[in-house]
Amino acid sequence: ERALGLKLSKEELGGADVHAISGVVDNIAEDELDAFRQINRFLHYLPQNAWQRSPRGACEDPVGRREQALLSIVPRDQRQPFNITDVIDMIVDRDSFFQICSQYGPSLVVGLARMNGQSVGVTGNDCRYVAGAMTAEAAQKMRRFVEMCDTFHLPMVNFIDEPGFMIGPRAEQVGAIRYGMAAVMASSRASVPWASILIRKNFGVASAAHYGPGAYKLSWPSAQYGALPIEGGIAVAYRRQIAEAENPNEMRAKLETNLARTRSPYPMAESFAVHELIDPRETRPALCDWIEWIQPQLEVLTSPVTFSMRS
Numbered sequence: 001e002r003a004l005g006l007k008l009s010k011e012e013l014g015g016a017d018v019h020a021i022s023g024v025v026d027n028i029a030e031d032e033l034d035a036f037r038q039i040n041r042f043l044h045y046l047p048q049n050a051w052q053r054s055p056r057g058a059c060e061d062p063v064g065r066r067e068q069a070l071l072s073i074v075p076r077d078q079r080q081p082f083n084i085t086d087v088i089d090m091i092v093d094r095d096s097f098f099q100i101c102s103q104y105g106p107s108l109v110v111g112l113a114r115m116n117g118q119s120v121g122v123t124g125n126d127c128r129y130v131a132g133a134m135t136a137e138a139a140q141k142m143r144r145f146v147e148m149c150d151t152f153h154l155p156m157v158n159f160i161d162e163p164g165f166m167i168g169p170r171a172e173q174v175g176a177i178r179y180g181m182a183a184v185m186a187s188s189r190a191s192v193p194w195a196s197i198l199i200r201k202n203f204g205v206a207s208a209a210h211y212g213p214g215a216y217k218l219s220w221p222s223a224q225y226g227a228l229p230i231e232g233g234i235a236v237a238y239r240r241q242i243a244e245a246e247n248p249n250e251m252r253a254k255l256e257t258n259l260a261r262t263r264s265p266y267p268m269a270e271s272f273a274v275h276e277l278i279d280p281r282e283t284r285p286a287l288c289d290w291i292e293w294i295q296p297q298l299e300v301l302t303s304p305v306t307f308s309m310r311s
Contacts, residue, residue: 023104023137041098045112045119046152050304054153056295059117061093063288070280074200074222084109084124084132087159087199091115091284097122100145105137107166110145115157116288118298121149123210124159127200133166134206139179142209143186150186153301155193155294156212157287164204183209191305193294195287198223198265198274216290217274218283223265225273234259 001007012018019025029035047055067090073082088097092113099111107129113122123142125132134142149156165171165180187194187209194212198219203226211217234255235242245251269277278286 020103023101023140026101027099038098042100042112045098045114045154050151050153051302052153053298053302054119054155056118056298057114059093059114063116064285066281066285067091068281070283073280074220078200078224081128083128084126084159084161084199088113088122088124091287092120092122092157093117101141105135105139105141107132107135108138108141110141112154113157115155116291118291119154120291121145121154121156122159123156124199125161125163125201127161130166131163132161132201133163134176134180134183134209135166135171136174136176136179138166139176139183139209142183143179146183146186146190147307150190150192150305153192153298155291155298156190156195158194158196158210158215160196160198160202160207160210161200162203162207162210163201165206180206180209186307187212189213189307192301193290193297195290197283197287198225200224202226217276218286219265219269219274219277220280220283221265221277222280223268225265225268 016025016028020028027038029038045055047053070087070090073087073090075082085097085099088109088111092115096114097111098113099109101110107126109122109124109126111122113120123145146156148154166176171177184205188211190212192212194215196211196215196217198217200220200222201224203224234252238252238255242248242251242255265274265277268274276286
């Protein structure tokens with residue numbers, strides 16, 4: 001109060017609710033018992049130290065489980081949101097997803113889970129917050145999580161609905177692009193096996209943060225690709241043509257309709273830009289197969305990693 005002229009309680013200044021949003025606190029516990037319960041659960045996903053391979057246990061959840069709800073969980077209307085944690089819960093081993101840091105950078109969900117018994121790190125864009133865009137906070141969260149998983153040799157599973165870096169004056173002021181590129185760098189230098197599932201949007205440089213080296217890429221039919229979303233891209237690329245048209249709105253709608261046909265995932269699959277274009281219900285079986293394929297890689301990932309660049 002004497003230094004800044006602010007009269008605040010200790011909780012108002014730096015309590016759990018404040019720092020869950022600031023990112024200083026990962027998770028909030030209801031009481032001491034819940035805190036120990038969460039710590040115990042978190043540690044069960046990790047090896048004893050960075051010189052051991054990531055753990056794998058028995059899987060009681062059928063690897064061939066196909067959730068019917070995955071067929072309709074992504075709305076046909078692009079402007080309609082859905083809950084990415086529902087997608088994650090239906091694909092990873094039942095009741096295994098442990099979310100971390102949910103209130104900080106909420107446009108990105110991160111957490112630990114098991115897939116076919118294997119401990120994995122999971123990320124997913126949450127379109128309910130700024131359409132899932134990569135904010136400065138979400139980017140810092142992504143980089144930190146990728147580096148943690150890399151340190152303890154956890155394979156990464158990414159569910160992508162990425163519209164790009166967050167835009168606007170606040171994004172510029174807080175350095176979203178700086179932190180975003182640090183997240184991209186962390187992902188591009190990761191040493192662990194990586195799987196990426198394209199759920200819906202996949203636009204811009206920010207999408208590179210969701211692919212590690214040699215990523216196993218799966219695409220749903222609802223996926224959309226490109227350097228920019230069509231709506232924003234047309235406004236830039238065809239600005240003069242739209243402005244000079246007799247009916248600018250009609251011209252814009254016509255251009256959007258024509259270009260919308262080009263963002264189908266089928267050409268990407270035909271050109272082998274993704275490994276498989278799949279029925280969403282096949283996601284769990286495909287990822288469980290992938291877990292089996294990467295076991296030889298995980299056996300040799302038993303040494304500490306170093307990070308040559310942090311920003």
